[in-house]
Amino acid sequence: MTLSLEDVQSRVPTLSLSLSRVGVTNVEKVIRIQVNGTEQLFSARLDCFVDLGPHQKGAHMSRFEEVVNEAIGEVVLGESAFRAETLAQHIAEKVRDRQGARRAEVHIEARYPEYKPAPVSGIETQEIYSLLGAAVASEAGTRRLIGIRVQGLTxxxxxxTIIQTSSHERLRADGFTEDEIERIFEAVPVATHNQRGLATLHIGCPETCDTDIDAEWLVRIAEDSMSSEIYELMKRSDEAAVVEKAHRRPRFVEDCVREMVRGVVEELPMLTDQHFVSARQENLETIHQHNVQAERFGLLGEIRREIATGDQTPNHLSLREWLDGAN
Structure with a gap:
């Protein structure tokens, strides 16, 4: 007697109800990439989802793993640069086709190194950044999202301001003139408390977009939005430069978000009004037990108009809404 294996996932469910997202999360992969003739390794984590129709019991979970492996081999090997959003796009399109779904969504986070010189000594230091990518493949096409997460100092x-005010009073009581006090404050940065800042910046490309966005551009914008960038390896001269720079550029968490958005508007003029922007800053407090956070998200056209006119945009399109196609 021959027994045939039934496709259980294709059975009719007990309740005819579609599901918004079904898939696999925390799929870990080591991706090999050819860069300048040498192979580099990137540690990546992926989430893959599809919508599920009301007449299908379950998704074929093993097909997610198959598609991820195929896409990594076909798309990434041999490319001159790793683009997480490109890999996410290919996986999403393959998953949608393989699962027979109307919609597929993929998120990727990869940790990758960059080498940069310390600000004074020039000593080379390795910095680790998070490269973020996402894609949604649907009947309308594929939306891509590229992002980065970096650390800095605020x-x-x-x-x-409080310390400067009290210092000003003490100096005046000791007989210093207003001109002398001003010269002192110009020469010596006033103390304040610091936070380590975590900046996350996303740019979303609509279905018809073919613009390539370099992750290094976003890293530069995000790092420059804070009081100072930070370095893993520094000499004493570098430490002094970083601390002084930060204290000469004091910034609230809100300032960092606004500066990130300013950087996108001014430094990426090739982006259209239909591109999506999400800027998020979290500061890890040092004199409080809580942290602080600020965000701005929405279509770039709305952000440009608000900056130009000063009129507040009534509704800010969220990242989730943009991925779902709710322009």
Whole structure:
């Protein structure tokens, strides 16, 4: 007697109800990439989802793994640069086709190294960044999302103002003139408390977009939005330069988000009004037990108009809404 294996996932469910997202999460892969003739390894984590129709019991989970392996081999090997959003796009399109779904969604986070010189000594230091990519493949086409997550240093403007005020009173009581006090504050940065900042910046490309966005551009914009960038390896001269730079550029968490958005608007003029922007800053407090956070998200056209006119945009399109196609 011959027994045939039934495709259980294709059975009719007990309740005819579609599901918004079904898939696999935390799929870990080591991706090999050819860069300048040498092979580099990237550690990546992926989430893959499809929508599920009301007449299908379950998704074929093993097909997610098959598609991920195929896409990594076909898309990434041999490319001159690793683009997480490109890999996410190919996986999403393959998953949608393989699962017979109307919609597929893929998210990728990869940790990758960049080498940069310390600000004074020039000593080379390795910095680790998070490269983020996402894609949604549907009947309308494929939306891509490229992002980065970086760390930096912020100096609190509020505490600095309080300390400067009290210092000004003490100097005046000791007989210093207003001109001398001003010269002192110009020469010596005033103390304040610091936070380590975590900046996350995303750019979303609509279905008809063919613009390539270099992750290094986003890293530069995000790092420059904070009081100072940070370095894993520094000499004493570098430490002094970083601390002084931060205290001469005090910024609130809100300032960092606004500066990130300014950087996108001014440094990426090739982006259209239909591109999506999400800027998020979280500062890890040092004199409080809580952290602070700020965000701005929406279509770039709305952000440009608000900056130009000063009129507040009534509704900010969220990242989730943009991925779902709710322009």
């Amino acid at each position: 100096a609190c403007p509020c505490a600095q």
